[in-house]
Each structure stands twice: as C-alpha cells, then as structure tokens.
Amino acid sequence: MNVTSIKNTILFCTMFVLLLIFYFGWPRGPEFSSFTHLSSTGNMTVLLWNWPFRQSVSLKGDVCWDLYKIPNCKLVDQRSLFPSAHVVVFHNRELIQGRQKLPTDLPRPQGQRWAWMSLESPAHNGNLQKFANIFNMTMSYRRDADVTLPYGELQPVEPEGNLVEDSHINKTSLVCWVVSNYMNHHKRTQVYKELIATVPVKVYGQWNKKPLSSADLLPTISRCYFYLAFENSLAKDYITEKLWKNAFQGGAVPIVLGPPISDYKAVAPDHSFIHVDEFASVQELGKHLQRLAEDRERYEEYFHWKKYWKVKVNGDWREKLCKICLRYNSLSQHKVYSDLEAWDKIDYTRP
Ligand SMILES: *[C@@H]1O[C@H](CO)[C@@H](O)[C@H](O)[C@H]1NC(C)=O
Ligand SMILES: *[C@@H]1O[C@H](CO)[C@@H](O)[C@H](O)[C@H]1NC(C)=O
Ligand SMILES: *[C@@H]1O[C@H](CO)[C@@H](O)[C@H](O)[C@H]1NC(C)=O
Numbered sequence: 001m002n003v004t005s006i007k008n009t010i011l012f013c014t015m016f017v018l019l020l021i022f023y024f025g026w027p028r029g030p031e032f033s034s035f036t037h038l039s040s041t042g043n044m045t046v047l048l049w050n051w052p053f054r055q056s057v058s059l060k061g062d063v064c065w066d067l068y069k070i071p072n073c074k075l076v077d078q079r080s081l082f083p084s085a086h087v088v089v090f091h092n093r094e095l096i097q098g099r100q101k102l103p104t105d106l107p108r109p110q111g112q113r114w115a116w117m118s119l120e121s122p123a124h125n126g127n128l129q130k131f132a133n134i135f136n137m138t139m140s141y142r143r144d145a146d147v148t149l150p151y152g153e154l155q156p157v158e159p160e161g162n163l164v165e166d167s168h169i170n171k172t173s174l175v176c177w178v179v180s181n182y183m184n185h186h187k188r189t190q191v192y193k194e195l196i197a198t199v200p201v202k203v204y205g206q207w208n209k210k211p212l213s214s215a216d217l218l219p220t221i222s223r224c225y226f227y228l229a230f231e232n233s234l235a236k237d238y239i240t241e242k243l244w245k246n247a248f249q250g251g252a253v254p255i256v257l258g259p260p261i262s263d264y265k266a267v268a269p270d271h272s273f274i275h276v277d278e279f280a281s282v283q284e285l286g287k288h289l290q291r292l293a294e295d296r297e298r299y300e301e302y303f304h305w306k307k308y309w310k311v312k313v314n315g316d317w318r319e320k321l322c323k324i325c326l327r328y329n330s331l332s333q334h335k336v337y338s339d340l341e342a343w344d345k346i347d348y349t350r351p
Helices: 004-025 065-067 079-085 092-097 187-195 212-221 241-250 261-267 282-294 296-307 317-330 340-344
Strands: 044-048 073-076 088-091 113-117 137-140 152-156 173-178 201-204 224-230 254-256 309-313
Touching: 004 073, 004 187, 004 317, 044 317, 065 212, 065 317, 073 317, 088 092, 088 241, 088 317, 137 317, 137 340, 152 212, 152 241, 173 282, 187 224, 187 282, 201 261, 212 224, 212 241, 241 254, 241 309, 282 296, 296 309
Parallel strands: 044 073, 044 088, 088 113, 113 137, 173 201, 173 224, 224 254
Antiparallel strands: 152 309
16 A cells, blocks of 8 residues: 555545544433533532522532432532533422523533422412423422422331330320411311311411410420321322321321322321321211220320331421432433423322
C-alpha cells in the first residue's frame, strides 16, 4: 500500500464513523447521554424545587447518610444546580396555588426526571390536567406511586423485651374522636351522628372547642378504648396519621373509615383495627364496641401485634426525598405521566 491509499483509507474510515455518529448519535452510557452533565457515578443529586408549605429545613452535610443511612444521595435546594440534578422534585400544593412555576423554559438535561409530590388526597390536589406529559415520577402515599411515602409504617421489634402492658389500664371513655374540620358532607360526619345514637363518643378538637395540645393528644387518646380514625376523604390508600399516630401510638383500638378494608390490611397489622364496613349498620358497630370493652380477653387481642411490630410515624420531608435514591435504580428508563389527572383521580372502587 502506498502512502496515498493509507491516507484515503483513514479518511474513508473517519467519514464512515462520522456518518454513523450523525445517524445514530454519540454512543450512550447505560443511563445518560454524554451530552448531559448528569454523572452516572458517585452521588445522585435530588433537587427540591419548592419546599412544601414554604417550610424549609437545612440540607447541610450528607443528610441522607447522616440521618437515614442512605448512601450516595445528595439533597439540594439551590435552583442553580438544576443542570446537574438527576431528579427535580416539585411539591404540588405551591404549583396549583400558582406560587411556584415549573421551569419549562429551561432545557431539561437528558435523563433528568421530574417528580410530582403530594401527600394530599385527590380532592385537595386541584386540577392536574395542565400537568399532562410533564412528570416522569410520582411521589405520594399511594402504594402504586413510583416512590411511596406512607404517613406511617411498621417496623419489626426485637422478639424479647417488649412486654405488652395491660391495655385496659386507665381507660375511662369508650369511644373518642379528635376533629377540627367538621363538615356535614363528610361521610365520617354521618357515621359519627349515627354512632352517638347508640354509644357515647367523647369529642375533642377545634370543632368542639376542646382543642388538645400536642403534648396532651396521645395521653388523652390512651384513656379511650376506641378511637375514630376517620379520614376526611375516602381515597385509595389514603390512610393518615389519624391511624398511625393518634390511634396506634395513643394505644386505642382504631375504628377506621377511609379506603376499603383491603387497603388497610395491606399496611396495618392483622387484628389491629375495626373497619366501619365490617358492619351492616353503624348501630351494630356501636353494640359491638360496647361488648368488646366489657370482654377483657377479646379486647386485648387487638394489641397482640405489638409483640412483633412498632409504628413509625413519617414526618420529615428530607427522609421522603432520600427515599428517591433507594428507588432510583428500579425506575423504568423512560416514563412520562401523560395524564396525571387521571392517575390522581383514579376510581379505586373499581377493580
Ligand atoms: C457525595 O456527597 C457527600 C456529601 O455531600 C460528599 O462528602 C462526597 O464526597 C460525595 N461523593 C462523591 C463521589 O461525589
Ligand atoms: C395511668 O394513669 C396514671 C395517673 O394518671 C399514670 O401515672 C400512669 O402512667 C398511667 N398508666 C398508663 C399505662 O398509661
Ligand atoms: C421525562 O419526561 C419528559 C417530558 O415528557 C420526557 O421528554 C423525558 O424523556 C422523560 N425522561 C425520562 C427519563 O423518562
């Protein structure tokens, strides 16, 4: 081969490679195109675009590791870091109120995911039709969200060393309820009105002008046999701190009204709650509660689960954000919520 033909060969090969790149793009890594600044090694960056309810918390240091032992997960809230964020989280409330706007004018780095976050029930999320084809992830209390953020959860306890104390101690009221937001159209209001026709219900909270300080809440509930953990909205998986904190941590047996029994069974211990739907009428429910309170043994059975589980009430937004990193590798490579409104307002009563 002479020098010219070698030169021609090199030239030809170069042209060929350039053509390939032109048609198929620059070779991509497993996750990100090399045209972006998103690193696929080291820390994952989660950018919180707007703090929920405008209440910010410090993100100094390695928050996810220091507080929750979740590694390689960097939480930031400086919008200037947008180009390097793997996930950008938007809290719905401020978006629907118009206090915050989506940065749709910024070029989205390839591979960056936008997460929609809300812990409200569909009735309080507003109309999400304008968010079609924007978000790649959902973060909600729903079990089928990409990142599930339950209001509370169970943790196993050491088999020894937790004597279940006598749950009858100090009980002075049969049924208690703490309610601030009392509305006639709530289903729970109807059930409450029917229940007081059969059994006495001790009511606390704003509505009854008997508000409880947070220090008084659980000790007050602990003096009740039963607690009305009634949700204000009936929606798929919508089970709030009324169950996890008020009833379970307060030490009263929860009477639940909210999603169907199967949603409760999926997250709460066996034989730990009584669902309103288990009875043909509210009157029967009332009679059942009276009998249970008089039957020490059967009442105690509602506390057996405490031998195996303890309740963790979830509050800190930082933990919710760190959970993204635990789920990140199992998210699908490409996903867009083409109709977020339909996803949110799903009719859970249909299979
Ligand atoms: C990850 O972030 C932590 C905390 O900000 C930092 O100490 C560490 O050096 C970072 N690691 C990498 C590989 O960037
Ligand atoms: C019962 O009440 C007494 C007096 O108020 C209190 O000291 C005690 O801790 C209570 N016991 C339980 C199990 O809550
Ligand atoms: C995220 O959604 C946007 C907007 O629909 C889309 O262009 C992008 O490909 C999606 N990214 C991923 C990683 O799914």
